[in-house]
Amino acid sequence: MSPTTLYLASASPRRHELLLQINVAHQVVDIPAAPGEDEPRLKNESPLDYVQRTARDKADRAVKWLAIQKPDSFNLSAAILTADTTVALGAHILGKPLDESDAKEILSLLSGKTHLVHTAVVCARGEQRWEALSTSEVSFAQLSLDDINAYIATKEPFGKAGAYGIQGDAARFIRELRGSYTGVMGLPLYETSQLLKNL
Numbered sequence: 001m002s003p004t005t006l007y008l009a010s011a012s013p014r015r016h017e018l019l020l021q022i023n024v025a026h027q028v029v030d031i032p033a034a035p036g037e038d039e040p041r042l043k044n045e046s047p048l049d050y051v052q053r054t055a056r057d058k059a060d061r062a063v064k065w066l067a068i069q070k071p072d073s074f075n076l077s078a079a080i081l082t083a084d085t086t087v088a089l090g091a092h093i094l095g096k097p098l099d100e101s102d103a104k105e106i107l108s109l110l111s112g113k114t115h116l117v118h119t120a121v122v123c124a125r126g127e128q129r130w131e132a133l134s135t136s137e138v139s140f141a142q143l144s145l146d147d148i149n150a151y152i153a154t155k156e157p158f159g160k161a162g163a164y165g166i167q168g169d170a171a172r173f174i175r176e177l178r179g180s181y182t183g184v185m186g187l188p189l190y191e192t193s194q195l196l197k198n199l
């Protein structure tokens, strides 16, 4: 069997499915979470700076982690792919909902408005980094309280930035998308394949 040449350092099942969609051979690795708050935002950091820094931090962590693994369990010269997806309403970042009331608040904020979804992708090999960025504009229809409650009851908002998944039931809320569908879902396939081509 040929050794793995690409690791996907991500807990997101969507990213794995998307890479499979374009037939990119890879192995998913589970990097232990950083201690403390999950992906904290720095003071005055814009959503764009935040998403890029977070994707880079994930890559740095993954490279460090791979370097301390047993050489016979991992191919230490393989590349590592990481990504971060951030939903931004103006200067506000709408992260993953903490609970149902948080999901309700986030979805009420998105209702009837247009927001941006940024996904930053980083490919790392040792000290080298290759980066890509995808930004999409998503316009939500006006949502009723019943729409929001019914959507939360599906449990789909949890574990997703902005408390929705374009690939699921929330598709019915999306009036217009300008940009990359796969970017909103967590891994922009056009940009990612260009990045991998340059490796």
Ligand SMILES: Cc1cn([C@H]2C[C@H](O)[C@@H](COP(=O)(O)OP(=O)(O)OP(=O)(O)O)O2)c(=O)[nH]c1=O
Binding pocket: 009, 010, 011, 012, 013, 014, 015, 058, 083, 084, 085, 086, 087, 117, 159, 160, 161, 162, 164, 165, 166, 167, 184, 185, 186
């Ligand atoms: C907006 C949107 C986000 N998402 C998901 C993609 C990401 O999994 C998640 C954003 O969180 P991320 O922090 O980007 O990723 P993650 O924590 O799930 O995984 P990892 O850091 O280990 O790679 O939101 C969708 O699945 N559909 C959508 O429409």
